[in-house]
Amino acid sequence: MESAIKTVVGVYLKSAKGKGSLGGKDFDNLVKKQLGNIMEDTDSASAMKEMRAGLDENNDGKVSFPEYLSLIGHLAKSYSQLKSNGQQAP
Numbered sequence: 001m002e003s004a005i006k007t008v009v010g011v012y013l014k015s016a017k018g019k020g021s022l023g024g025k026d027f028d029n030l031v032k033k034q035l036g037n038i039m040e041d042t043d044s045a046s047a048m049k050e051m052r053a054g055l056d057e058n059n060d061g062k063v064s065f066p067e068y069l070s071l072i073g074h075l076a077k078s079y080s081q082l083k084s085n086g087q088q089a090p
Contacts, residue, residue, distance in 0.1 A: 012068055021062035027052055038075060 015030040016022050022030065031051070032042045041047035055067045 008069075008072055009065075012065055021060075021064045022068065023062055024049075024052060027063045027068075035075065038079065 028048050036042045
């Protein structure tokens with residue numbers, strides 16, 4: 001579990017490039033490279049824009065770490081539900 005937390009934090013910080021939050025391109029690149037196998041539509045610019053807007057609670061045009069964690073939480077919950085129901089997850 002500790003390793004997973006370090007990875008989630010490390011990937012975010014590396015993708016943010018010291019800026020403290022993810023701009024559009026940085027967020028898109030992170031999702032495509034790190035989450036593309038468990039998420040749909042990561043190649044769709046409009047879907048990615050819609051996802052960013054949904055995560056951007058303060059409407060600053062960027063995805064902060066807490067906003068990013070809401071995505072990670074959603075993915076973890078969905079994955080858990082799949083596994084609990086005996087379905088094969090991606």
